[in-house]
Structures are given as structure tokens and as C-alpha cells.
Amino acid sequence: MPRINLGDGVESAVDWLQNHLGWLFDFINTVLTGMYDGVETVLGAPHALLMAGILAVVACWLRGLLAGVCTFAGMALIDSFGLWDEAMATLSLVLVASVITLLAAVPLGIWAARSRTVSGVLRPVLDVMQTMPAFVYLIPGVMFFSIGPIPGLIATIVFSMPPGVRMTELGIRQVDGELVEAARAFGTTPRDTLTRVQLPLALPTIMAGVNQVIMLALSMVVIAGMAGAGGLGESVYAAVTQVQIGGGVESGLAVVVLAMYLDRMTGALGQRVSPIGRRAAAKAAASVRGLAFLRYRPGAAVATVGVVVLALVAGGMNLTHGDDRETTASGPNVGQGKQIKLGYFPWDEAVASTYLWQNILEDRGYKPTVQQLDPGPLYTALAQGQMDVQFDSWLPTTHKQYMDRYRDKLTDLGAWYGPTSLELAVPEYVKGVDSLEDLKGKGGQFGGKIVGIESSAGMMGTLNDKVMGEYGLDGEYKVLSSSTSSMLAGLDRAYKKQEPIVTTLWSPHWAYGKYKLKKLKDPKGAWGKGEEIHAVAKKDFGSDFPDVTRWLKKFKMSEKDLASLEVEIQNGGKGKEKESARRWMDKNPGLVDKLAPAAGAAS
Amino acid sequence: MSRLHVEHLYKVFGRRPEAAVKRLESGADRDELRADGTTAAVIDASFDVEAGQIFVVMGLSGSGKSTLLRMLNGLLEPTAGRVLFDGQDLTALPPAELRSVRSRKISMVFQHFALFPHRSVLENAAYGLEVQGVPRAERERRATEALELTGLKGWETSWPDELSGGMQQRVGLARALATDADLLLMDESFSALDPLIRRDMQDQLLELQTRLKKTIVFITHDLNEAMRLGDRIAVMRDGRIVQNGTAEDILVRPANDYVASFIQDVDRSRVLTAGSIMDEPGSALAVDGTARTAQDVLDAAPATVDADTPVAELFTPFSHSGDAVAVTDADGTLTGVVTRDRMLAALGDQPRGPEAPLAKESEREVTADA
Numbered sequence: 001m002p003r004i005n006l007g008d009g010v011e012s013a014v015d016w017l018q019n020h021l022g023w024l025f026d027f028i029n030t031v032l033t034g035m036y037d038g039v040e041t042v043l044g045a046p047h048a049l050l051m052a053g054i055l056a057v058v059a060c061w062l063r064g065l066l067a068g069v070c071t072f073a074g075m076a077l078i079d080s081f082g083l084w085d086e087a088m089a090t091l092s093l094v095l096v097a098s099v100i101t102l103l104a105a106v107p108l109g110i111w112a113a114r115s116r117t118v119s120g121v122l123r124p125v126l127d128v129m130q131t132m133p134a135f136v137y138l139i140p141g142v143m144f145f146s147i148g149p150i151p152g153l154i155a156t157i158v159f160s161m162p163p164g165v166r167m168t169e170l171g172i173r174q175v176d177g178e179l180v181e182a183a184r185a186f187g188t189t190p191r192d193t194l195t196r197v198q199l200p201l202a203l204p205t206i207m208a209g210v211n212q213v214i215m216l217a218l219s220m221v222v223i224a225g226m227a228g229a230g231g232l233g234e235s236v237y238a239a240v241t242q243v244q245i246g247g248g249v250e251s252g253l254a255v256v257v258l259a260m261y262l263d264r265m266t267g268a269l270g271q272r273v274s275p276i277g278r279r280a281a282a283k284a285a286a287s288v289r290g291l292a293f294l295r296y297r298p299g300a301a302v303a304t305v306g307v308v309v310l311a312l313v314a315g316g317m318n319l320t321h322g323d324d325r326e327t328t329a330s331g332p333n334v335g336q337g338k339q340i341k342l343g344y345f346p347w348d349e350a351v352a353s354t355y356l357w358q359n360i361l362e363d364r365g366y367k368p369t370v371q372q373l374d375p376g377p378l379y380t381a382l383a384q385g386q387m388d389v390q391f392d393s394w395l396p397t398t399h400k401q402y403m404d405r406y407r408d409k410l411t412d413l414g415a416w417y418g419p420t421s422l423e424l425a426v427p428e429y430v431k432g433v434d435s436l437e438d439l440k441g442k443g444g445q446f447g448g449k450i451v452g453i454e455s456s457a458g459m460m461g462t463l464n465d466k467v468m469g470e471y472g473l474d475g476e477y478k479v480l481s482s483s484t485s486s487m488l489a490g491l492d493r494a495y496k497k498q499e500p501i502v503t504t505l506w507s508p509h510w511a512y513g514k515y516k517l518k519k520l521k522d523p524k525g526a527w528g529k530g531e532e533i534h535a536v537a538k539k540d541f542g543s544d545f546p547d548v549t550r551w552l553k554k555f556k557m558s559e560k561d562l563a564s565l566e567v568e569i570q571n572g573g574k575g576k577e578k579e580s581a582r583r584w585m586d587k588n589p590g591l592v593d594k595l596a597p598a599a600g601a602a603s
Numbered sequence: 604m605s606r607l608h609v610e611h612l613y614k615v616f617g618r619r620p621e622a623a624v625k626r627l628e629s630g631a632d633r634d635e636l637r638a639d640g641t642t643a644a645v646i647d648a649s650f651d652v653e654a655g656q657i658f659v660v661m662g663l664s665g666s667g668k669s670t671l672l673r674m675l676n677g678l679l680e681p682t683a684g685r686v687l688f689d690g691q692d693l694t695a696l697p698p699a700e701l702r703s704v705r706s707r708k709i710s711m712v713f714q715h716f717a718l719f720p721h722r723s724v725l726e727n728a729a730y731g732l733e734v735q736g737v738p739r740a741e742r743e744r745r746a747t748e749a750l751e752l753t754g755l756k757g758w759e760t761s762w763p764d765e766l767s768g769g770m771q772q773r774v775g776l777a778r779a780l781a782t783d784a785d786l787l788l789m790d791e792s793f794s795a796l797d798p799l800i801r802r803d804m805q806d807q808l809l810e811l812q813t814r815l816k817k818t819i820v821f822i823t824h825d826l827n828e829a830m831r832l833g834d835r836i837a838v839m840r841d842g843r844i845v846q847n848g849t850a851e852d853i854l855v856r857p858a859n860d861y862v863a864s865f866i867q868d869v870d871r872s873r874v875l876t877a878g879s880i881m882d883e884p885g886s887a888l889a890v891d892g893t894a895r896t897a898q899d900v901l902d903a904a905p906a907t908v909d910a911d912t913p914v915a916e917l918f919t920p921f922s923h924s925g926d927a928v929a930v931t932d933a934d935g936t937l938t939g940v941v942t943r944d945r946m947l948a949a950l951g952d953q954p955r956g957p958e959a960p961l962a963k964e965s966e967r968e969v970t971a972d973a
Contacts, residue, residue: 176717178713178714178715178717179717179719181678181713181717182711182713182717182719184678184705185676185678185705185709185710185711185788186705186706186710186711186730186731186734186778186782187702187703187704187705187706187707187731187734187735188702188706188734189702192734197719200721201719201720201721274721275721275722276720276721279762
């Protein structure tokens with residue numbers, strides 16, 4: 001069987017599209033960004049509790065007093081988790097994605113219902129859209145639309161489109177053929193048949209499709225979060241990769257609250273807009289007694305007044321508060337307010353260094369923004385110049401693939417930490433195991449397992465190909481590949497039970513601060529030499545930011561400093577990384593001047 | 604010129620329908636075509652419907668009667684043939700004009716009512732007028748009138764699913780009547796109803812028809828219904844019209860074994876009339892060699908009826924007299940007599956085809972009567 005090089009073809013197609021249709025993608029990007037920003041501004045503008053009130057009034061109008069109260073409680077819960085802004089960002093993403101999806105899905109569904117050919121062509125396309133893993137088109141999405149909410153938005157639209165199309169088609173096809181014939185028999189035009197008979201009768205099914213679209217959109221937010229879509233997805237993703245179980249549950253609950261709200265509201269809306277649904281609801285309401293006040297529903301006018309009043313209050317509060325977010329540089333203003341975009345993936349040393357530099361650059365008069373991304377999208381963004389710099393390139397091995405691919409489009413600003421090391425680690429309470437050589441013959445003690453991380457990680461290859469052989473561990477031990485977070489969760493579990501465990505680990509890592517662990521010695525040097533952590537920037541970084549380039553090329557950090565900074569950030573908790581880094585800086589006076597020397601700064 | 608004129612109408616489903624029509628015209632039968640994957644639903648249907656007439660098309664399911672009906676208002680496009688309504692060839696009309704004809708001149712009543720569940724009774728009845736673009740006030744007035752005609756006054760604000768089947772079909776009828784269309788197509792309209800309600804609806808349709816004088820094409824598989832309603836009846840089998848005539852024609856002179864077997868279960872006493880089975884008055888004038896005058900016959904007869912009287916109404920007179928019942932015309936002149944033997948023969952003898960003896964004997968009288 002010859003190898004079909006579909007992949008190469010796709011890659012050159014992506015290149016071609018990028019080079020020739022860039023304007024189109026820019027245009028789409030601008031339009032979508034505008035929509036997203038607009039919605040987010042509106043949703044995010046009012047004070048959290050006011051917005052919760054507005055959402056509660058809507059719930060009250062659609063479903064009744066009980067729903068309104070529950071909505072307010074749920075939204076207040078999100079606010080108390082400190083996730084309000086993220087929730088509104090996610091809500092904006094879901095709303096924009098759902099609206100765009102429906103604008104495409106409903107007409108497509110109608111078209112498919114009226115033509116067998118269209119239906120036949122659409123079916124496999126929809127199958128692909130629904131089942132193709134989102135990551136596959138997330139990276140091209142980043143290439144075309146830059147990082148930020150848009151690739152996530154596109155991925156969400158692609159993923160949530162199929163049920164919208166299918167349910168619309170199904171709904172229309174399900175309409176009794178005799179009714180359509182009756183409409184035709186009285187001389188109804190095809191268009192009127194659609195609008196007067198088919199659509200009204202298909203509406204309950206279509207609304208079930210709308211509901212599915214919204215739910216699927218919400219389920220995509222985590223994946224979208226990996227491409228920089230922000231919002232709750234980013235919180236969940238960050239919490240999971242950093243094994244912050246509490247944070248993960250909070251973010252997850254916030255997603256659940258949003259999901260329930262949107263589900264119930266679209267369900268109720270479905271009843272409201274369809275005449276058949278309205279009748280059913282009226283019948284149900286008439287047959288139920290007791291606690292009627294819980295089912296009190298304000299009329300549309302009352303609800304509108306409620307929303308408007310709350311919105312006006314919100315607008316008024318925004319005016320009186322004014323904009324106090326303007327920050328002033330505390331040192332020499334080298335940056336002159338220039339924007340600089342720092343990207344990071346949620347590895348601890350990346351978080352630490354990125355937030356440290358955010359503070360430093362702010363002090364120097366820049367306007368640094370930070371954004372969390374997965375490594376793939378981040379390197380892509382740097383290569384495209386959509387992101388300015390990131391601090392966590394493990395070279396020459398771990399990130400070799402990215403550097404090989406984008407070498408010409410990136411600037412390596414040099415190493416700021418090193419050497420790193422890869423190792424197997426055991427808890428200190430495991431006696432008599434200090435070196436890789438000691439593992440031999442103790443397989444029974446560890447259940448014959450070495451807990452690894454992602455099988456795609458470079459160190460897993462080294463472990464399997466070299467380390468296991470050199471120390472004669474093959475056969476006795478089996479290397480389990482899982483994920484970093486599973487590995488850390490497993491370590492945590494074993495540690496609490498004081499059970500023996502051997503895991504793959506690397507330095508620097510916060511686990512060494514949190515648990516008492518032993519790095520197993522490697523007398524044969526099987527792991528190879530350690531790596532260095534580089535800061536890598538976009539191609540034109542040197543000319544765009546000459547001062548920052550100068551500072552970063554000289555930037556160095558010791559293991560002790562990095563560890564204390566990481567611990568400070570760990571202790572500060574999620575969402576407070578910047579403040580934690582600032583606190584660490586305050587404990588280390590003079591550091592800013594040392595790392596970012598500027599004329600007139602040494603006062 | 605008749606109101607509705609249908610000539611050589613064909614409908615073939617499947618590939619290359621025109622070629623199939625050519626083959627049918629040259630004598631191929633339906634089964635040969637089916638082997639090629641094409642289905643001939645209607646084959647060479649021709650008939651005329653006069654103004655104010657109820658024309659019933661009767662046949663079992665699959666006989667092509669519903670397909671035939673749908674070609675009359677263009678819901679299905681005929682493969683060949685023409686449909687002329689008031690002299691206008693509907694098969695030649697562009698879609699927009701055809702829709703206009705449907706909305707103004709032809710309306711339809713469906714087997715399963717086909718009421719719009721998302722519209723109230725009044726809105727359903729007004730649907731055709733809404734399509735015509737009649738302003739709301741006027742269409743509601745006319746729809747209300749139509750509902751009154753069908754006996755649904757006071758139900759305007761109800762919803763279709765709150766009504767019984769019979770009432771729903773009254774709404775369907777009101778919807779068809781509201782547009783003042785001249786031609787009413789009724790597709791097994793009463794078949795889904797309980798027998799008692801079906802009878803009510805038939806009575807009501809006949810009663811309405813005496814007032815409104817619509818031209819109606821009525822599809823049914825129920826021969827009794829066909830006999831009750833039809834001024835003329837066309838019997839369809841396998842896509843072809845096998846017989847087209849009055850109820851009595853079909854009952855008394857079935858065109859073939861199929862029609863004959865069809866009419867076995869009909870309550871003949873209600874369909875056959877005194878006129879259709881009577882003998883010439885002459886036969887009664889010379890009984891046992893004794894000459895009698897017409898007046899003698901009239902005096903002796905236990906009852907005097909007109910030609911349209913169902914045979915069922917002759918049972919009582921015969922129960923207390925052996926003499927023949929006299930049949931008279933409007934002037935009271937003796938036109939024929941029905942003897943007890945004659946009646947029993949007509950009721951008991953199942954015709955087995957055109958050669959059935961009863962049919963032969965009564966041919967002359969029927970023709971004279973018609």
C-alpha cells in the first residue's frame with residue numbers, strides 16, 4: 001500500500017491559503033473579534049450582581065420566580081468564586097458562536113429538508129465536523145486567525161453546527177405531509193408554505209437543535225481555552241494542568257451553572273416562540289395548583305422594564321466610578337506605553353517568569369498583556385508575530401520540533417535558566433532507593449510500574465529507549481504513559497498513603513517544593529545532559545523592542561530564586577499570579593533595576 | 604361543455620415516464636411496466652363532471668384514485684393528458700397561475716382532515732382566504748359563515764385537537780367552502796370517521812349540496828358511500844376507470860367481474876329503486892288472461908310509489924298484499940309495476956357480469972328511466 005501524503009498536501013494548502021487569502025481571514029477575524037468584543041463589553045460592563053439580576057429577570061420572565069431566584073443564586077456563586085469576568089467571557093463566546101452557528105445551520109437545514117441532494121452532500125460533511133478532533137483545526141485556526149477568542153470561536157462553530165442543521169432538517173421533514181399538501185392545495189406559495197406551516201410546526205424540534213448547539217458550544221470552551229479564548233475554559237485548563245483540584249472544581253461548577261442557565265432558558269424560549277408549545281405550557285400551568293407564586297411570571301413588558309432599569313443602574317454606576325484602571329509606571333518610562341504581548345503555557349516556571357516580567361515591564365512604562373496558550377498555538381503565534389515573546393523554551397530537546405519548524409521566524413533570546421534535568425523520582429520515605437541502579441530487583445515494591453507523563457513527551461522517549469535499557473529495567477518495570485496531571489495526582493495519592501511510587505519528573509518543578517522527593521541518581525548519564533530554558537521571541541522583536549531585547553538577553557535566574565518565586569505564586573493562588581509576583585519582587589528589592597537597567601533608574 | 608373535463612390522463616412514476624405512456628397506449632399492461640421499475644398509477648382516465656354534480660371515484664387502495672384526484676388541481680403533474688376546468692387547461696398553466704386557480708376556484712378536503720394544529724378553528728377555516736390576501740376582518744366574517752354552514756358556530760376560538768374527528772372534518776369542510784371555490788375535491792374525506800358520524804357527514808354534505816350546488820369530485824373506497832352520494836360513479840381498478848355510470852348502472856349492469864364482486868356487499872334494497880326494477884305496465888294488464896285497465900292495477904296495488912323510491916320501502920306494502928305495487932310518474936300516470944317476485948329476484952340475484960339475466964331483462968326499463 002503506497003503512502004498517501006494527504007498531510008503534506010494539507011500543509012501546503014494551509015500555506016497557500018495563508019499567503020493568498022490572508023486579507024479574507026483578516027476580514028473575518030476583524031468581524032468576529034468585533035462581535036465578540038461587543039458582546040463581551042455589554043455583558044461585562046455591569047457590576048456582577050447587577051448582571052446576575054438582569055439574567056435573573058430574564059429567567060423569571062421565561063420560566064417563573066423560582067427559576068429567577070435560582071439563577072441569581074447560581075450567578076452569585078460564580079461571582080463568589082472570583083470567576084465572574086471569565087464567566088462573562090465564556091458566555092459571550094458561546095452566544096456569539098451560537099448565533100453565527102444558527103444563522104448558518106437553520107438555512108442549511110431548510111435547504112437540506114427541501115433537497116435530497118443537498119441533504120446527501122451535507123451528511124458526511126456534518127459527520128466530519130462533529131467527529132474531527134477539535135485540535136486538528138485549532139492550530140490552522142491559530143495560523144489563520146491569530147490566537148485569542150477567534151480560533152476557539154471557529155472551532156466552537158464547527159463543532160456545534162451539525163445538530164443545528166440536522167434538527168432543522170428533521171423538524172421540517174417531520175411535518176405531516178398532508179398538512180404541506182393542504183397548504184399547496186389552497187394555492188400557498190412554497191415560501192409561505194415554509195413560513196406559515198413547516199417552520200411553525202418544526203419549531204419545537206428546531207429549538208431542541210438550538211439548545212443542543214448552545215450546549216455543545218459550551219462544551220467546547222475548554223478546548224477553545226487552550227488556543228487563548230480565555231474565559232472559564234482557560235481557568236479549567238490551567239487548573240487541570242496545574243493539578244489545582246479546588247480551582248478546577250470551581251471553574252467546572254461555573255461552567256455547569258452557565259450550562260444549566262442556558263439550557264433552561266433556551267428550553268423555555270422554545271416553548272415561548274412556538275404556538276403549540278405556548279398552548280402546552282398554558283395547559284400545564286392550568287392543571288397545577290399550590291405554590292403558584294413560585295410560578296409567577298411577569299409579562300414581557302414588566303420583564304423589559306426590569307432589565308432596562310437594572311441596565312440603567314449599571315450604566316450609571318460605570319459612569320460614576322469612571323475609569324480607574326489606568327496604571328502609572330513607577331519607574332523610568334522606557335516603554336512609553338508600548339504594548340507587548342507575553343505568552344505562556346501553564347508550566348510553573350513559565351507562569352513565574354512571565355508574571356515577573358509583566359510586573360517589570362509595567363514598571364518600565366510598557367503595557368504588557370499576558371495570555372495562556374498551549375505550546376503548539378503559542379509557537380505558531382510567535383512565528384506569525386501575533387505574540388511577542390515567551391519565556392519557557394526548553395532547548396535543545398523538548399521543544400526541538402517547534403524550533404525546527406519555525407527556526408527562521410523566531411528570535412532566540414538565550415537561556416535564562418539551566419541546566420534543567422530529567423529524572424525519575426521517589427518519595428523520601430522509600431528507603432534504600434537513591435539511584436537508578438537501586439531500582440533493579442525492587443519491581444515488586446513499586447508494583448512493576450513507573451508512572452510516566454504524555455507518551456508524546458521527549459523524556460518518555462528517552463526513558464523507554466535509553467534509561468530502561470542502560471539500567472536493565474526492561475521487563476521488570478512497565479512505563480505507564482498518562483498525562484502530567486494524572487502523574488502528579490498519582491504522586492499526591494501515593495504520597496498521602498505513604499505508598500512506594502516511582503515517577504518521571506524534571507527540575508525545576510514545584511513538586512520538589514511541595515513533597516519530600518529524591519531525584520534518583522543517574523551514574524551512567526543515561527538521561528543525557530540537561531537542557532536550558534530560553535526566552536524566545538518573534539522575528540522582529542529585536543527591532544520592535546530593543547531595550548527589552550537587551551534586558552532579556554542578560555536575564556538569568558538561579559534555582560533558588562525561581563523556586564521561591566514559584567512557591568510565592570503557588571501560595572498566592574489562582575488568578576493572583578501578578579500580585580504574587582509583585583510581592584516576591586518587593587521581598588527582593590533592587591531586582592528590577594538589576595534585570596532591566598534604565599538610565600535614571602538607580603535612585 | 605361540462606364543468607370539468609378530463610381526457611386521456613396518465614400518471615406514471617419512475618424513470619422515463621413518457622416512454623411508459625407510449626407503451627401503455629400501444630397496449631402494454633401495468634405489470635409489464637412494473638417489471639421495469641416504473642409504476643403506472645393512472646392510465647388513460649377520461650370523464651366529465653357537470654356543474655352541481657357529485658362525481659364519485661371509487662376503488663380499493665392502490666387503484667390510483669387519489670393520484671387521479673391530485674392531478675385535477677395540479678398537486679401532481681399529469682404525465683400525459685389534459686384537465687379542463689371551465690374550459691381552461693390546468694395542465695398548461697404556469698405554477699403561479701395554477702396556484703391562483705387553486706386558491707380561488709378549487710378547494711380540497713382531506714382524509715385525515717389536515718387541519719393546521721398551530722391555528723385556531725377560525726384561523727383554519729380562514730386559511731384559504733388568507734392565502735388569497737383577503738383582509739382580516741372580511742376573511743374572519745366569511746370563515747365564520749362557513750363554520751356556521753357546517754354547524755360549528757361557537758367553536759371558532761377552539762383548537763383543532765380539542766374537537767372530535769367529525770367536528771374536525773367539519774372544519775376541513777368549512778375551510779374548503781370559505782373560499783367559495785366552485786370545485787370541491789374530497790379525498791376519502793369521511794373514511795377516517797366512525798360509521799354513524801360518517802353517515803351524518805354524508806347527510807350534511809347532501810343537504811349542503813342542495814343549497815350550494817358545488818361541483819364535487821369525491822374519492823372513496825366505500826361502495827355504499829359512493830352509491831349514497833354519487834350522481835355518477837367511476838370505478839377504478841389498477842389505474843384504469845373500468846366503469847363510469849350511475850349507481851344503478853353499476854349495480855344492475857356491472858361492466859365486469861371485478862365490479863360485480865365489488866358490489867356483492869352493497870345493500871341493494873337502498874340503492875335499487877322501484878323505477879329500476881319495475882316491469883312494463885302491460886305485463887300487469889293481462890294477468891291470468893283477464894284484461895285489466897291501468898285503473899284496475901292502481902286500485903289493486905297495495906301502494907303507489909314513484910320511480911325514485913328505494914326498493915327497501917316496498918317491503919311493507921308487500922307484507923300485506925300479493926298484488927304488484929304501482930309505479931307512477933308525476934302526473935299519476937301508471938309507468939310500471941313491481942311484483943313481489945320481481946323484487947325478490949332483483950334483491951337476491953347477484954349479478955355475475957354483463958350477461959346476468961336480471962341485467963338483460965331490466966335494461967330497457969333502466970334506459971327509459973335514466
